[in-house]
Amino acid sequence: PCRSFHGNNRLLTSQIVSYYESINQCKKELPEYFNFASDVLDEWARLEKDGRKAANPAFWWVGDEGEEVKWSFEELGSLSRKAANVLSEACALQRGDRAVAVLPRVPEWWLLNVACMRAGIVFIPGTSQLTAKDISYRLQASKAKCIITSDTLAPALESVLPGSQFLESKLLVGRGSRDGWLNLKELL
Numbered sequence: 001p002c003r004s005f006h007g008n009n010r011l012l013t014s015q016i017v018s019y020y021e022s023i024n025q026c027k028k029e030l031p032e033y034f035n036f037a038s039d040v041l042d043e044w045a046r047l048e049k050d051g052r053k054a055a056n057p058a059f060w061w062v063g064d065e066g067e068e069v070k071w072s073f074e075e076l077g078s079l080s081r082k083a084a085n086v087l088s089e090a091c092a093l094q095r096g097d098r099a100v101a102v103l104p105r106v107p108e109w110w111l112l113n114v115a116c117m118r119a120g121i122v123f124i125p126g127t128s129q130l131t132a133k134d135i136s137y138r139l140q141a142s143k144a145k146c147i148i149t150s151d152t153l154a155p156a157l158e159s160v161l162p163g164s165q166f167l168e169s170k171l172l173v174g175r176g177s178r179d180g181w182l183n184l185k186e187l188l
Contacts, residue, residue: 037118083115095120151176
């Protein structure tokens with residue numbers, strides 16, 4: 001009993017509940033380690049590449065002006081691996097480190113979210129409406145080592161960054177550049 005959505009079979013709620021009940025009753029084995037990026041997205045990319053899964057966008061974003069970004073599972077996987085490398089190498093983040101993202105919902109928000117999952121980095125999302133006090137609190141409470149924001153929001157954030165004793169890197173999403181900031185697009 002599955003319903004079709006864009007040509008894909010989706011599990012009904014009752015099937016999902018019974019699956020989780022079987023896990024709770026130890027009838028299904030849980031993996032020792034699970035990573036959504038490698039265990040799900042990469043697997044779907046492989047199935048699409050082998051022709052065993054219909055090709056559908058893994059990500060489809062439409063902006064306010066009607067611009068669109070579509071990534072296949074393979075593209076999302078490749079881009080998220082590159083972004084994970086940027087976070088690990090250029091930003092010097094390691095598994096368990098925290099990154100605060102103060103971004104509008106642009107495609108890079110989802111890309112960085114998946115990259116953090118892939119690299120084991122804790123992604124702490126923040127809305128672009130946070131005040132300087134809110135951002136300062138989040139940076140200190142989380143002991144974040146990296147802050148990620150857009151080129152348009154960076155000037156507002158810079159006033160609170162000197163007070164963050166744990167912050168080691170600053171990553172900019174957008175076309176602009178600022179002194180002391182790494183640019184994601186250039187590094188990708």
